[in-house]
Amino acid sequence: MGSPTADLSLLETARAEATAALAEAPALEREWAGVRRAMEERWASRLGLAHVG
Amino acid sequence: MTAPNYTELTPPRQALSPPRVPTRATLATPVRFLKGIGPSRSGCLERLGVRTVRDALLLTPRRYEDRRALLPIGRLRLGEFQTVAGRVKAIGLGRTRRGVPYCEVMLEDGTGTLLARWYRQPYLTRTFRRGQRVILAGRVSPYPPREMVNPEHEIEEGSDARYHTGRIVPFYPLTAGLSQRFLRRWLADLSREHAPGIPDPLPPAVQERHRLLRLAQAVQSLHLPGEMTEASAARRRLAFDEFFLFSLAILRQRAVRTAEAGIAFRVPNALAERARALLPFTLTPAQVRALEAIWNDMAQARPMQRLLQGDVGCGKTIVAVLAALTAIGSGYQAAIMVPTEILAAQHAERARVLVEPLGVPVVHLAGGTTESLRRQALELLAGESPCLAVGTHALLQPDVVFGRLGFVVVDEQHRFGVLQRAGLQKKAVHPDVLVMTATPIPRSLALVLYGDLDLCVIDELPPGRRPVSTLWVEEAERSRIQAELRTRLARGERAYVVCPVVEESAAELKAAVQTAEAYRRGPLGGFGVGLVHGRLPAAEKAAMIAAFRGGQTRLLVATTVVEVGMDVPEATAMVIEHADRLGLAQLHQLRGRVGRADQSAICFVVADPQEITExxxxxxxxxxR
Incomplete structure (x- = not known):
């Protein structure tokens, strides 16, 4: 969707928001529940692989 | 260029009418169940990553065109990218002097005429017919008469014209079997139907903080923007979601990883220090910094996940080998996985010179390894003795079992899929992993893209290395290339001639074989001409490369198999044929094969500016640049 090069500042903003969200709700509970579902739908099959780069 | 042969052509087949969307579909409904999307179309859509209604709604246009007012031909500005409509006056098929076929169409609209030409697409002569109204988007030639080369085209006909003109029109990525017009109409209808009900996961506070559109509005504006600004706001919201969800996923994964138990290797390590002392050169300060960062991680009792980034030729591999020796010196096995057999053979050969005198066995596993050698290698790996394994994806075979794997290096990370990297990592329990890349991305971008990896950079070349001069030359300047090659080959230097192929198919390889033959018969033939490509048997390939390295053949014609890792210090010249067919990262990698010593090096990229895309x-x- 976004281009990591052309949209770098948006990417950095999104990453900062993600860091703040995890600090506020490490399990992505309460108002973040919808975000958690969306993340799992989008990345579930790859979550187990994310730490290989 | 020969004059095109103008003919009157038969009308094209009428496109199938796009389907209507059933009202009971939900966002999770597979598109194959939608009316009008049969197995054939759903297969095509799947190639674009579209399986469900939700996927379809999030299919992002590549670009938009404002067709609320198209320019008349007479008002086109020379040298600018513009969109224009007109009627087809004539259609022709021609060939350039080099035999490249092209389709040529003359468009008129009462204010003037415009010539459009498409190279290597002769079949387009069957697409157009006289009198048709056609929309073209492309760059107008900088000088009169007005011409466009390889413009995007669209034939305007049928009852659904309102989807395609008189509005801001989206252009979607395409695949064989799907037309722009079909996608445009289908997605417009689908978004009208489903966008208003799409749930928005992002808390309102985040949306307000960053002035993001609501998801429903973004999806609708993506496919049916009223203004260009709406389209870009829609794209911004959807890109934010993608980046945000991706960042959450990798940050959570990083938290999981740091909680895992890993191996605390012995640092400082006597074996690694002995190897370092034996090197015939001194590590650059940047290499030392990277090595220290890696050693610091390796000493910790949690799994290292580190990205080592550095330009081609900066010496990443020796840093990786010294780190691998740290694991081996701590009683573990280490593996280096590389993307090509050429690179595996080269790494194995060099590693042997350095580490076998220290008593460390080197196991080389590649697709072409003989059965008996492979059996011996597998036995060694299955035991618990420390050793260094070097190989391609052959390391991932199920029968390759490591008895005590503790350290994994994945070289040229962009050539391996995530699954392949995970495959090697799974052959051990929480090993330390070092991923290496030469792709030149800014540090800030790397930190975000590889958010789950720690990053270190080797930002200097070894002393004496000089940047490679890169020249873009046209076919007509070939004599200049020949003169440069002759001078360099006569001095004993080596040169590559790269013929790009995509699939290494028989037809594509024919071009490389013919190029090699032409060089052998030509004035440079006396210097010895070799040929390597992906389909050559491993032994033959190794012999060709050895001959090139040894100077028996000074000119090597190759496909892009030499892209990664070929390290012949005497190679000072490269010619990349049809350079327009390769991506920037690939061109960068290829160019890195020359200038690997202190001699000046040159790279010619050959492409005809008149025949390539923007x-x-x-x-x-x-x-x-």
Whole structure:
């Protein structure tokens, strides 16, 4: 969707928001529940692989 | 260029009418169940990553065109990218002097005429017919008469014209079997139906903080923007979601990883220090910094996940080998996985010179390894003795079992899929992993893209290395290339001639074989001409490379198999044929094969500016800049 090069500042903003969200709700509970579902739908099959780069 | 042969052609087949969307579909409904999307179309859509209604709604246009008012031909500005409509006056098929076929169409609209030409697409002569109204988007030639080369085209006909003109029109990525017009109409209808009900996961506070559109509005504006600004706001919201969800996923994964138990290797390590002392050169300060960062991680009792980034030729591999020896010196096995057999053979050969005198066995596993050698290698790996394994994806075979794997290096990370990297990592319990890349991305971008990896950078070349001069030359300047090659080969230097192929198919390889033959018969034939490509048997390939390295053949014609890792210090010249067919990262990698010593080096990229796309032009301009 976004281009990591052309949209770098948006990417950095999104990453900062993600860091703040995890600090506020490490399990992505309460108002973040919808975000958690969306993340799992989008990345579930790859979550187990994310730490290989 | 020969004159095109103008003919009157038969009308094209009428496109199938796009389907209507059933009202009971939900966002999770597979598109194959939608009316009008049969197995054939759903297969095509799947190639674009579209399986469900939700996927379809999030299919992002590549670009938009404002067709609320198209320019008349007479008002086109020379040298600018513009969109224009007119009627087809004539259609022709021609060939350039080099035999490249092209389709040529003359468009008129009462204010003037415009000539459009598409190279290597002769079949387009069957697409157009006289009198048709056609919309073209492309760059107008900088000088009169007005011409466009390889413009995007669209034939305007049928009852659904309102989807395609008189509005801001989206252009979607396409695949064989799907037309722009079909996608445009289908997605417009689908978004009208489903966008208003799409749930928005992002808390309102985040949306307000960053002035993001609501998701429903973004999806609708993506496909049916009223203004260009709406389209870009829609894209911004959807890109934010993608980046945000991706960042959450990798940050959570990083938290999981740091909680895992890993191996605390012995640092400082006597074996690694002995190897370092034996090196015939001194590590650069940047290499030392990277090595220290890696050693610091390796000493911790949690799994290292580190990205080592550095330009081609900066010496990443020796850093990786010294780190691997740290694991081996701590009683573990280490594995280096590389993307090509050429690179595996080269790494194994060099590693042997350095580490076998220290008593460390080197196991080389590649696709072409003989059965008996492979059996011996597998036995060694299955035991618990420390050793260094070097190989391609052959390391991932199920029968390759490591008895005590503790350290994994994945070289040229962009050539391996995530699954392949995970495959090697799974052959051990929480090993330390070092991923290496030469892709030149800014540090800030790397930190975000590889958010789950710690990053270190080797930002200097070894002393004496000079940048490679890169020249973009046209076919007509070939004598200049020949003269440069002759001078360099006569001095004993080596040169590559790269013929790009995509699939290494028989038809594509024919071009490389013919090029090699032409060089052998030509004035440079006396210097010895070799040929390597992906389909050559491993032994033959190794012999060709050895002959090139040894100077028996000074000119090597190759496909892009030499892209990664070929390290012949005497190689000082490269010619990349049809450079427009390659991506920037690939061109960068290829160019890195020359200039690996202190001699000056040169790289010629050959492409005819008249016959390439705008994107290819931008890539080549970036490379030679």
């Amino acid at each position: 994107e290819a032009r931008a890539r080549l301009e970036a490379l030679v």
